[in-house]
Amino acid sequence: MVAGLQPRPVVGKERDWRSPGPRRIGVSRLLVHVEGETEETFVNELLRPYLYDRGYSAVNARLMGNARQRSRRGGVKGWAEVKKDILGHLKQDAGRLVTTMVDYYGLPQSGNKTWPGRKTAGGIVFAQKAKTVEDALLADISQGMGGAFNADRFIPYVMMHEFEAMLFSDCERFGRGIGREDLVPRLQAIRD
Template identity: 30%
Template sequence: MITVGVLCEGQTEENMVKQFLGPELLAYGINLVPTILLTKTAAGGPSSRGGVSKWSKIERDLRNLLAGTPHWAAVTTLLDYYGLPQGSPGMEDRPLTTSARQRVEHVERRMAECIDHSRFIPYLVLHETETWVFAAAEQLGELLDERALAGELKRQADEKGGPENVNDSPDTAPSKRLLRLCPEYNKTQDGPAAVAYLGLDALRLACPHFDAWISRLLALVPVP
């Protein structure tokens, strides 16, 4: 058994680890430990967690995790590409004429170069964790008893060429589309439940960039 730390953007991502990724990868010998990004520390008061405002806060938490856990096999991230701070490595010189996956991989490479640590594996979700919910459209529809919602989510994903291509405009990002179609959708509960119902193998088939990240994590497990 190996341990991998996951720096999460917020509660939704933490729930994705606890309810979905953690149980799935445990079967492969990987223990995932989620940590929500620390966004604010008030003098004499409680700390605030969740959300991304500056790259410096992400970098601080990553370096602290890596320094404080030398026994962990790796530290990775579960952050949305949509809304990533413009000051993050690679954001300003992204090759905008290429595909979304090529752009996000460019940013991930720059993040790795910035942190410069052998145990750091960057991962940005194309374009939000709600992307995974688009892949789990049928499961979400069943859980919410909303068959029409499932059909529309699948149609929109197919129209874009797959869930990971559902884009990152403020009006058309996955989370915006979901809430417009289903105002009662609860992202911290309904999303993780639907994706867990879909399962790891099916999500890997639907989302190639996600699949590549999971492959990197599985490669950490020693061969017997």
């Protein structure tokens, strides 16, 4: 499984994600709620073929919040709106896994847009921040879905850094990884 799409264990419940492919819980479709266009492109152009080769029949990205309105920018929408979308997708298709791909620092932490766990995570050690938010997101979605919900169908993923920063962390490896070593000098120039 791709790093980052492996959920963190829920408090009090250990998950076994070692078995390959989607068959472990009887689903073969994945919907990734993403923060922006770069993440959307990553899912559609890189992650999709990788997961197709591992048994998934559909892998799609969905821009969340303001990102869906291409003319408006400003980060992730408030949790209530995103939660409504996630719950709708989970209820609409019982054979679908749903995940998020958002960066921690872009999540609203105050007011009526607050994401679960974000404010609490601000006061704990760095290594536990993403897990704290992910656990809170899973708990909130599970509660919204009701007692019969298979919590393995929602895999919250919160990145501690902007996704774009990872793309430029090693320009040579990135160029090699996408099969475009000719772009390395241009990527390096952008980074520098």
